[in-house]
Amino acid sequence: MKKQVALRSRAIRALGASTILATMVLPASAYAAEADEQEAMAPAPAPDQAEDQSGTGLGEIIVTATRDATSIQKVPISMQALSGDVLQQRQINGISDFTALLPSVTIAGIGPGRVTPYFRGIVPAGGAYASVGYYLDDIPITGTGLPDIQSYDMERVEALSGPQGTLYGAGSLAGTIRIITKKPKLDLFEMGYDAEVNKYGKGDFGGKYQTYINVPIANNIAVRAMGFYRKDGGYIDNTPNNGKFNDGRPSVLSLGDDNPATSFTLDNSAIAQDDYNTIEAYGGRLQVLWEPADDWSVMPQITAQKQIANGYFGFDPRVGDLEVHDYDTTKQNDKWYQASLTINGHIGDFNIVSATGYYQRQIKLLNDYTYYTVTYDAFGPGYENYLQFFDKNGCTGSGATLKCSNLINPTQFYRGLRNEKKFTQELRIKTPSSWPFDVTLGAFYHRQKNEVNNYYSIHGLDKIVGYTESGADPAGFGIPTSQGGSMILGSPAVKNDGFYINENNNNYKDYAFFAEGHYNITPTLKLTGGIRFFWTEFDTRGFAGVRGSAIAAPSVFVPTGAIGCPLPLPQDRLTCLNSNRTAADNVGRYKENGETHKVALNWEFADSKMLFLNYSTGFRPGGYNRPLRIRAAGGLPQVIVAAPAFKSETLTNYEIGIKTTWNNMFRFNAAIYREDWTNIQYGVVVAGAQGAGYTGNAGTARVYGIEYDSDLKLGDITFSTSGAYNDGKLKGDFCNFIADRANLTITQLASCAVGTPVPGTNGQTSSVAAVDGTRLPRQPKFKGTTSVRYATTMGEMDAYIQGAALYQTGATQDLNVDQNALFGNTPGFVSFDFSAGIKKETWSLDVFLQNAFDKRGQLTKNTFCSIDFCSGSSRTFIIKPQFFGIRWGQKY
Secondary structure, three states, X not given: OHHHHHHHHHHHHOHHHHHHHHHHHHHHHHHOOEEOOOOOOOOOOOOOEEOOOOOOOOOEEEEOOOOOOEEHHHOOOOEEXXXXXXXXXXXXXXXXXXXXXXXXXXXXXXXXOOXXXXXXXXXXXXXXXXXEEEEEOOEEOOOOOEOOOOOOOEEEEEEEEOOOHHHHOHHHOOEEEEEEEOOOOOOOOEEEEEEEEEEEOOOOEEEEEEEEEEEEEEOOEEEEEEEEEEEEOOOOEEOOOOOEOOOOOEOEEOOOOOOHHHOEEOOOOOOOEOXXXXXXXXXXXXXXXXXXXXXXXXXXXXXXXXXXXXXXXXXXXXXXXXXXXOOOOOEEEEEEEEEEEEEEEEEOOEEEEEEEEEEEEEEEEEEEEHHHHHHHHOOOHHHHHHHOOEOHHHEEOOHHHOEEXXXXXXXXXXXXXXXXXXXXXXXXXXXXXXXXXXXXXEEEEEEEEEEEEEEEEOOOHHHOOOOOOOOOOOOOOOOOHHHOOOOOOOOOOOEOOEEEEEEEEEEEEEEEEEEEEEEEEEOOEEEEEEEEEEEEEEEEEEEEEOHHHHHOOOOEEOOOOEEEOOOOOOOOOOOEEOOOOOOOOOOEEEEEEEEEEEEEEEEEEEOOEEEEEEEEEEEEOOEEEEEEEEEOOOOOOEEEEEEEEEOOEEEEEEEEEEEEEEOOOEEEEEEEEEEEEEXXXXXXXXXXXXXXXXXXXXXXXXXXXXXXXXXXXXXXXXEEEEEEEEEEEEEOOEEOEEEEOOOOEEEEOOOOOOOOEOOOOOOOOEOEEEOOOOEOOOOOOEEEEEEEEEEEEEOOEEEEEEEEEEEEOOEOOOOOHHHHHHHOOEOOEEEEEEEEEEEEOOEEEEEEEEOOOOOOOEEEEEXXXXXXXXXXXXXXXXXXXXXXXXEEEEEO
């Protein structure tokens, strides 16, 4: 009783701090918006690290990768775990930071909230599903362009290499990343905060404030909450263009000819700004743990964040170091929340777990798209009507005497709205521990709806009044054909100011039943087997295209059933359906079912030493291609045809590894593996079709690799290192896709050869996209990290100093060899981080310096449109430049 009174008294004294915390958590919840996928699995909370009682050993890391709290040294798969202490020591904020410490993981992306991770070189370049599972406390938020989850008050991050299809489903083809939060404690009041000031070396200042509190409410109820606010200064300069493009040419759009009336000079001086890629983020988490009876626990939880990222996070080397020329606003407003409910208990000797999750995310994105227009301007007069837009108030005369003078800015910008909603339910039953074997049986259901609205727009395009060749409307735009122009008849906007738009509702449903069991053949030899049966469904409704696509069949105006869409499109979204008419209700659909497997054998050949063999399979569903426009044989008008669906991918993993600990001073783990990747999903622009993207299957590939991690503790010094070598290559030639004009369909060439062009492309497109043995893109052959930490005591204070290195070799950027040549490979790099700190009782002080020598470690490259056309404006995305700061923390 006295203990409870003392706890409550301390809670009252902390009221001020918890009030501040609430003001940070609640607004984030109010801003949360949309939903994603979610699996469900939640074993009882387990400590991340069991303390070594002597203070001289390495300690034990506890993980829940197999749905049970188990030492990482006893899990028969290749995996890494970054503890909460490591996350803090290495100044980890989100996914871009912690993946740098995971050698088997690479990322591709163009900024915060727009990053996708990959394992072991399995980097799909198309398809509707992600290849890596991404979990927050066992509830999946898997997808592409993942949100940044603030890594504070965390137990650990787990990275599971290789296919995880048995326990984690179709989204875990190549691996799984799990972020595990700290859970409420029933018998302990605690709170703390950390305040940090930081700066990019040549960039701007930033900082963050983070706090948490754990309050026991009763003997069987506890509440834990976390909140944060973060502001990052920028390091990319949007410099004035000074009358020139990035390549030095005068920044004048000729719009296809030399007519002064259709020339436009670009000037970015109004928005030029140093350090313009800033980030502002805030959010929080609230958890309640209730134990209503012995062996039963109920835990609701909600996490919510909002993040606004300004500017571009890559730079253009043609402009300068960490510099770009942007002509319009680039900004992402990203807000999300995840709610979950986990119930864990026993019925008789059977353990029951029910996990329910709901995820909702809304992304509002603006992006400068000027260089897309710049690229098409260079194509000549054929694209003149794409770029000539005149204000209605700048025209005089009519018919042949019409003259217009107020040319609007013809450059494009991107405006997008994306809403994601995901619901997940999982139920698991585990057999009694008294049985000679154990089996976990489970059922899984997932429903997801993604609303995608993309507008490639031109400012003022919706204010133009169309001109007719009869001359009836003198307030038009463009240069009439009678004057040698190629003016568009009627407004070119599809909706609002959108020249090209995409409005789609994509719906996903997944069902699965799974089982995984273990049997001890001998006291030291264990067999693991698992299987998962799944059913997946996908359908899409909506419209994609320009004004001409809206007019042509098979677009259907849903309210009336009439062929073609009214222009401009109605303000209500998704009322004009442009889809595959082979389905009875004009909806693009895809269905598939199958199974994944796992077999593992682990042998403890000595104390704290294990050898394991692992066979596992992964699966990524295929999907639907929207119709494409092609020209029929004989020069007939273009028609819209159904495009074949693309097949599902499979990944088969063969792995042998060891996990060893020696006298609790040295730990060494390693795995050697081979992965066979079949039916690679790859996005292309089809030769002979009108521009639109298409996803096909590029063939097969094989990856050979080795992963390792080790720790050595010698007195006060701890050495840690980890690394991965991956050699991934295409098996067989990858032949290009073409528009089959005779049969009005899309096909892949049956055979191809270097130097042989795709028929009908005038030698411009090679029949072979990649030859047998081509290296898989985006994955360095070697990636690793090493740290040395010296920890000691100084009187009554604990102190440490730490140095770390991150290193990786170069990587290709595209599977297509011609396109990769336009990108250019990213070179290898090494960067160094340093930190030091002191701690006394309840307070701590840390200083840090990341990328100490300000290296430009290149991760990926990207362009505004197809690399075939936009290679002159590609941008390079790099590791964080030099970054240093000081952090003060207190815990009670």
